[in-house]
Amino acid sequence: MGRIAVTGTSSFLGSRILRRLVEARGADAVVTVDIAAPPVALGGVRHQMLDLTLPGADQRLLDVLQDEEVDTVVHAAFFTSPRRDFAYAHELESIGTLHLVAAAAAAGVRHVVLRSYTAVYGARGQNPNFLTEDRRPEVNPSLRWVRDKLEAEQHALAFAKRYPSMGVTILRFATILGSGVHTFYSRILAKRVVPVVFGYDPLVQFLHPEDALAAVDAALAKGPSGIVNVVPRDTLSLRTALHLAEKVTVPVPHPAAYALADLAWNSGIGPAPAGFVDYVRFLFVADGEKAKREMGWTARYRSREALGAYLAYRYPEVGA
Amino acid sequence: MSTRPRVVPLRSRATRSRRPRALLEPVTTRSERPEGPLVSLARLAQTAAQGLSWANLARLQRAVYFAWHSDEVDEFGSDRRFTETLLPLFEFLYTVWWRVETAGIEHVPAEGPGLVVVNHSGVLPYDGLMVKLALRQEHPARRDCRMLALDMFALLPVLAPLLAKSGSVRANPENGERLLTKGELVGVFPEGVKGVGKAFRDRYKLARFGRGGFVRIALRTGAPIVPCAVVGAEEIHPMLANLDWIGRPLGFPYFPITPTFPALGPLGLVPLPSKWSIDFADPMDLSSYGPEAAEDPILVNRLSEEVRSIIQRMIDGRLARRRSVWFG
Numbered sequence: 001m002g003r004i005a006v007t008g009t010s011s012f013l014g015s016r017i018l019r020r021l022v023e024a025r026g027a028d029a030v031v032t033v034d035i036a037a038p039p040v041a042l043g044g045v046r047h048q049m050l051d052l053t054l055p056g057a058d059q060r061l062l063d064v065l066q067d068e069e070v071d072t073v074v075h076a077a078f079f080t081s082p083r084r085d086f087a088y089a090h091e092l093e094s095i096g097t098l099h100l101v102a103a104a105a106a107a108g109v110r111h112v113v114l115r116s117y118t119a120v121y122g123a124r125g126q127n128p129n130f131l132t133e134d135r136r137p138e139v140n141p142s143l144r145w146v147r148d149k150l151e152a153e154q155h156a157l158a159f160a161k162r163y164p165s166m167g168v169t170i171l172r173f174a175t176i177l178g179s180g181v182h183t184f185y186s187r188i189l190a191k192r193v194v195p196v197v198f199g200y201d202p203l204v205q206f207l208h209p210e211d212a213l214a215a216v217d218a219a220l221a222k223g224p225s226g227i228v229n230v231v232p233r234d235t236l237s238l239r240t241a242l243h244l245a246e247k248v249t250v251p252v253p254h255p256a257a258y259a260l261a262d263l264a265w266n267s268g269i270g271p272a273p274a275g276f277v278d279y280v281r282f283l284f285v286a287d288g289e290k291a292k293r294e295m296g297w298t299a300r301y302r303s304r305e306a307l308g309a310y311l312a313y314r315y316p317e318v319g320a
Numbered sequence: 321m322s323t324r325p326r327v328v329p330l331r332s333r334a335t336r337s338r339r340p341r342a343l344l345e346p347v348t349t350r351s352e353r354p355e356g357p358l359v360s361l362a363r364l365a366q367t368a369a370q371g372l373s374w375a376n377l378a379r380l381q382r383a384v385y386f387a388w389h390s391d392e393v394d395e396f397g398s399d400r401r402f403t404e405t406l407l408p409l410f411e412f413l414y415t416v417w418w419r420v421e422t423a424g425i426e427h428v429p430a431e432g433p434g435l436v437v438v439n440h441s442g443v444l445p446y447d448g449l450m451v452k453l454a455l456r457q458e459h460p461a462r463r464d465c466r467m468l469a470l471d472m473f474a475l476l477p478v479l480a481p482l483l484a485k486s487g488s489v490r491a492n493p494e495n496g497e498r499l500l501t502k503g504e505l506v507g508v509f510p511e512g513v514k515g516v517g518k519a520f521r522d523r524y525k526l527a528r529f530g531r532g533g534f535v536r537i538a539l540r541t542g543a544p545i546v547p548c549a550v551v552g553a554e555e556i557h558p559m560l561a562n563l564d565w566i567g568r569p570l571g572f573p574y575f576p577i578t579p580t581f582p583a584l585g586p587l588g589l590v591p592l593p594s595k596w597s598i599d600f601a602d603p604m605d606l607s608s609y610g611p612e613a614a615e616d617p618i619l620v621n622r623l624s625e626e627v628r629s630i631i632q633r634m635i636d637g638r639l640a641r642r643r644s645v646w647f648g
Contacts (some may be wrong), residue, residue, distance in 0.1 A: 125475040128494035129396050192374045199477025201484075203397045237393055237481070243385045246378040254477065282475075304391060 002071030002110075004220070005031050005064075007052070007100065009038040012181050013115060013173075014076035016209060017216050018042065021074075024217075031068045033061065034077070052077060052096030053088065058103045065107035072220065073104050076115040078152070080176075080183040082145040082272045090148050097152035101159040105166045112156060113219050116172045118205070118229060120150045123284040129203075130287035133172075133227040143275035153227070160224070167224020172286060174205035174231040176212050177306050179313035186310070187271050189245050195260070196239065197281045198251035203235040205285055208301035208309060218297035225294045229286035236303040238280060244304075245311055246318045254281060389485070396466070396495070397484040406486060413446070414453045417593050418552060421648065422454050424600040430461040433500040433543035434603065436507045437534060439526055439631050440515030442553035443576050445473050446591060447516075448488065451507055451548060454598050466499050467507040468492075470516070472573055493537055500541040507548075508534045510624070517574040519562065523554035524639060526632050532617075532624040535606075539614040539623075544603040547627050549634035552596030555645050557581070595648035599634045 004021055008014035009032045018038055021030045027044035035051045048064045051057060065073070077096060083089045097114070104112050121131045122139040139146045153170050160168040175185050185206075188194055207230065215230040242249050252260060257277045264270025291297045301309075311318050390401040414420050428434060438451055448467040455465045468491035469483045475490075489495045491508065499506050509515060514527035538545050559576040567575030581588030606613075606623065613619055642648060 125471065126492075128492050128498075129489065130494065130498065132494075192378070197477075199480065201481035203393065203484075234395060235393065235397065236391075237389075237397060237399070237485075239385065239481075240389060240391050240393075243382045244391060246375070246382055248374055248378045248381060 001029075002069045003029055003031050003046075004072045004074060005033050005068065005070045006074045006076065007033050008075070008077030008115070009034045010036050011076055011078070012080065012183070013176065013209075013212060014074075016213055017074055017076060018045070020213050020217070031064075031070065033064060052099055053091040057096070058099040058106075061099060061103035062106050065103055065109060070104075070107065071109055072111045072113070073100065073109055074113045074115075074216065074220075075100055075156075078115055078117075078149065079145070081187065082143075082184065082276070086144040086148075090144065093148035094151035094155070098155040101156050101166075101168075105159050105163040109166055111220070111224050112160075112166060112168045113216065114153065114156050114168060114170045116153055116170050116227075117146075117149055118172045118174045118231065118284055118286040119146050119279065120153065120172065121284050121286065122146070123202070123278040123282040125282050127283050127285075129283060130285055131229070132287045133229060133290050140275040140278060143273070145272075146275075157226075169219045169222075169225045170227045171215060171219055172227060172229045173212055173215075174207040174229075174286060176209055177206040177310045178209040179309060181209065181310065184271055184276075186314070189247070189310070189314070192248060194242055194247040194249055195252045195257070196242065196249045197257050197277060198253045200254070200281045201237050201239045202281060202283050203285050204238050204241060204303065205231050205235055206241070206303040206306040206310075207232045207299065208306040211299040211301055211306075214300070215291065215295070215297050218291075218295040222295045225290075228291050228295060229288055230291060230297075230299075231286045231288040232299045232306055233288075233302045234304070235285055236307065241303075241307055244307060244318075245315070257281075393485070396487075396489045396499075398466075398487040399485040402485040403487060410449055410453055411457075413591075414450060414457070417591075418450065418556075418596040419648070420450055420454060420552075420596045420598060422458050422598045422600070424602075425454065425459050425598075427600045427602050428455060428459055428463060428505065428546050429544060429603065430459075430463070431503070433503050433541060434505045434546055435496075435500065435534060435538045435543050436465060436505065436546045436548050436600075437627050437631065438507055438509055438548045439550055439635065440509035440511045441518065441523070441550070442516060442591070443557035443559055443574075443578070444591070445469065445483075445509075445516060446556060447550045447553040448507060448509065449486075450553070450596060451550065451598060452487070455505065463505045465505045465507045468496055468509070470509065470512055472513055472571075476571060493533055496534070496537040497541055500537060500543045506543075510534050510628075513573050517559070517562070517576070520554070520558040520560055523558075524551070524635050526628055526635075529624045529628050532620040535620045535623045535627070536614040538606050539609055539620070540611045542607040542611070544605045544607075545623075545627055546603045547601040547630040547634070549599045549601075549631045549638065550596065551599075551635055551638040551642065552594045552645075552648075555594040556591035558592075594645050595642075597638055597648065599638065601630050601634060 006018045009018045022042050031046040032038050033048045033050050037047050078093055079089050120137045122137055156168045258274040261277050262274040265273045388405040389399055393399045452465045452467055455463045467488045469488040470491055473479050510529035511527040557578045561577040563575040
């Protein structure tokens with residue numbers, strides 16, 4: 001059996017996947033492909049320095065994958081929060097994934113596991129309460145953060161179709177929230193005062209990191225399964241989550257919310273551009289039935305427990 | 321009687337030596353007169369100002385929120401404590417305000433899936449609430465009916481979370497099918513906006529039943545259809561005129577002019593106390609057609625039309641027997 005290559009090992013999820021793989025299969029079975037050395041002290045893990053945004057990264061990557069006899073790639077090099085240098089984010093996420101799947105297909109890699117987000121479905125008023133994998137994502141085109149993720153998925157699916165020897169599993173994770181995570185949501189939860197959209201209170205899903213890792217294990221064990229939602233056992237209303245975290249909520253009417261969000265984002269204080277207001281106004285709850293059916297995986301934790309674990313770790317003074 | 325001015329010490333000897341007093345600390349040593357309301361108010365304000373901090377405000381918001389919400393919702397966002405908080409108000413509307421009378425409620429299956437198809441009226445979706453309450457209070461099995469709410473209500477600020485937390489679900493085929501597959505009782509208003517927002521002169525004339533989506537989900541899941549007629553809801557907000565050009569920018573497909581709204585301001589939002597009746601017809605079992613019949617548009621349309629005429633007949637029967645809008 002070939003090695004497993006892991007990208008994005010500096011990210012929250014990537015570093016944990018790496019650690020888990022090393023613990024389960026030994027350091028020799030894993031190779032990291034990243035622009036930075038893995039942050040965790042894992043003796044003996046092979047590291048290949050590689051920048052996916054550079055032209056020619058695909059050729060370099062092909063050499064690496066062949067040299068290291070890689071047969072499985074876990075691609076987790078994605079930004080969990082929207083970034084202002086969206087051009088770089090596009091190069092890394094969309095083009096980087098294109099390079100990666102092209103090289104993987106050429107190197108005869110059997111299975112590519114792609115880290116994705118339930119946010120790619122888009123938060124829309126017209127969404128059904130539970131989004132299934134066959135639903136066509138309809139993303140606000142102004143949201144580059146989401147668009148790049150979706151493009152990455154599409155590159156992976158297109159290559160899997162063209163090279164039947166290579167299968168993909170696209171894991172659409174719900175918002176991961178748990179000890180040590182640093183994302184868009186953790187940034188919101190770090191604030192004292194949180195603006196909310198007046199008169200709206202959508203359901204949200206928070207995934208415990210342990211569940212996320214177990215899902216990656218299940219995906220690796222099961223082999224290619226296409227798009228799979230990785231979601232917690234239930235949902236939580238956003239307002240409940242914010243009050244459990246003892247936030248002061250300030251309702252903003254939705255016509256003003258979009259403009260204010262953009263104003264705050266452009267002036268450097270807001271956490272996300274206007275398109276994200278949809279994500280605190282409408283639903284984007286995904287259905288976990290397929291993961292259960294095809295990978296035999298179900299979440300152990302509820303959204304409430306994932307939030308509680310995060311708050312207990314990060315804000316022990318809050319009695320959630 | 322002495323005219324000599326009396327020296328009143330600002331502080332009594334006993335308190336002088338102690339820590340400096342807060343400006344408005346209660347003066348108990350010389351309380352010949354009870355303090356005035358202004359002083360009480362100022363003291364209250366001062367206490368509040370001293371305790372004012374983001375942390376306290378957050379705790380206060382949290383306490384207020386969890387006083388009527390629980391921290392757990394079901395998969396469609398229904399919050400049990402929230403429902404229980406509002407229940408007395410709804411029960412008042414049910415028993416006192418509209419004096420709802422039901423007939424044929426035993427036609428609703430006691431267990432397993434069922435699709436209750438209801439005529440829609442009344443500008444605001446009180447009819448859904450009352451059908452839900454009827455099944456909860458008067459059905460022998462005390463069934464919980466999940467109403468499928470129109471997008472215009474389910475996406476409206478304030479009403480959106482209110483409906484979701486009190487057990488309504490956004491009307492779309494995926495949600496309906498999911499609930500029926502789980503064996504739940506589901507309520508649906510196939511007339512949609514055309515029904516609930518119809519003019520007063522068109523009262524009790526059923527509008528077109530959408531495109532038969534409700535029949536399709538019943539066929540796919542094998543759930544029986546129970547036609548249901550609500551009489552009385554047309555008169556709660558009689559819509560004399562519709563200024564939809566005001567409503568549309570606010571996300572509401574109509575802006576009703578009723579005898580009380582907007583003339584009486586917020587008071588115009590109080591629905592009129594008509595006398596209601598809710599009738600349930602025999603259930604229609606569609607399971608013999610099989611799930612693939614859902615793809616047959618002619619059959620779907622025929623069944624939809626059949627349900628519509630049953631409801632229209634029930635309404636006409638009630639209206640013929642009704643003497644008064646207010647007393648039934």
